Amino acid sequence: MNHRRWLLIFVLVALIVGVWWARRNPSRYSSAYIADRSATLWSATAQVRRQVGTLGYGQKVNVLGRAGELAEVRATDGTQGWVDSRLLMAPALWSRVGQLLSDASNMPVQAKGHTRTISNVHIDPGRDAPRIFQFGRNVPLVVLRRQVAAAPSSRSEEGRGSEEPAPSAEEKSDLEDWALVLYSPDSGSASAAVAPDTGPAIPIAGWVLWRFVELDPPPPVGDYTGAAGRRVVAWVQLDTVHDPAGEKPQYVVAAAKGGEGQPCDFTSIRVYTWGAQRRQYETSFADNRVCGRLPVRISQTPSGPEFRFNDDKSAEHAYRLVHTVVHRLTPPSAARRPK
Numbered sequence: 001m002n003h004r005r006w007l008l009i010f011v012l013v014a015l016i017v018g019v020w021w022a023r024r025n026p027s028r029y030s031s032a033y034i035a036d037r038s039a040t041l042w043s044a045t046a047q048v049r050r051q052v053g054t055l056g057y058g059q060k061v062n063v064l065g066r067a068g069e070l071a072e073v074r075a076t077d078g079t080q081g082w083v084d085s086r087l088l089m090a091p092a093l094w095s096r097v098g099q100l101l102s103d104a105s106n107m108p109v110q111a112k113g114h115t116r117t118i119s120n121v122h123i124d125p126g127r128d129a130p131r132i133f134q135f136g137r138n139v140p141l142v143v144l145r146r147q148v149a150a151a152p153s154s155r156s157e158e159g160r161g162s163e164e165p166a167p168s169a170e171e172k173s174d175l176e177d178w179a180l181v182l183y184s185p186d187s188g189s190a191s192a193a194v195a196p197d198t199g200p201a202i203p204i205a206g207w208v209l210w211r212f213v214e215l216d217p218p219p220p221v222g223d224y225t226g227a228a229g230r231r232v233v234a235w236v237q238l239d240t241v242h243d244p245a246g247e248k249p250q251y252v253v254a255a256a257k258g259g260e261g262q263p264c265d266f267t268s269i270r271v272y273t274w275g276a277q278r279r280q281y282e283t284s285f286a287d288n289r290v291c292g293r294l295p296v297r298i299s300q301t302p303s304g305p306e307f308r309f310n311d312d313k314s315a316e317h318a319y320r321l322v323h324t325v326v327h328r329l330t331p332p333s334a335a336r337r338p339k
Helices: 002-024 091-105 219-227
Strands: 031-036 036-044 051-056 060-065 070-075 078-082 111-115 119-122 131-135 140-149 175-183 204-210 213-215 231-240 248-256 268-275 282-286 292-301 302-309 316-322 325-328
Touching: 031 091, 036 070, 051 078, 060 078, 091 175, 091 204, 091 302, 111 231, 131 204, 140 213, 140 292, 219 231, 219 248, 219 268, 219 282, 231 268, 231 292, 231 302, 248 292, 248 316, 268 316
Parallel strands: none
Antiparallel strands: 031 060, 036 051, 036 078, 060 070, 070 078, 111 140, 111 213, 119 131, 119 204, 140 175, 175 204, 231 248, 248 268, 268 282, 292 302, 302 316, 316 325
């Protein structure tokens, strides 16, 4: 009888210890990666503590234990301390981050710009997708893709603490535009009018709210497209032509009208070429009845540069620039911009 009693007590104690240990050390993952520009390591979980180190984005750590919102970690150099567990990224998510960066590095650049405000970077388009980083203001980046995602009923979380104005009544939509962007430490995409923020030391790719990105188109692109009553979505250089004042680039430009959540990435495609006689840019081609999808792809051929894009029905549109004349290589699509 006594033997059974002691056995029961032992089982109960072991169960209590096991529950306590499980709560303190949830077996989610034994290693993790820092998910912010920097993370402070503390000597203890108490209010009175000292800083023992700082870890940078992407650094791998071993997770030794957990206590509330803090995790005890050990860095690869042996530094050990407590860090905010919200700044840790699971290995599975970090693997997706690496794959997204690899994919983004091989995508054609559609536009250059910089962040207008503090911007959360997500692994997928949408506010509910895991956050993998946070850009500061004026961080130079390039835009690669556009995608639409459902907007939450309350928009306070994504832009909390930012100076970004809320969308106007006309711009409000149940959908939001997201941009797949790529940041590189050696990027030269920052506008000369802004002082670039000090970004992370390694490249980062992810999805940010499109309205948090300020595009920096070259003067002819922004000026001419704005005069036509449209907003620039993307521009790609086709080639350059000689001018006594220097080489002049020629562009294909994708633009759109309206607010967020539109079914088309762009509804206008234009080509701006350099007019040697007038010594100014001219509109060589314009189609304002397309429903295009990014990316706009460029290829160089012996006959001249070609540009292509797909429409909302996946039909390809192809064109070739010969001197200053644009020739359509595919028949006009019956699928036009949704009204």
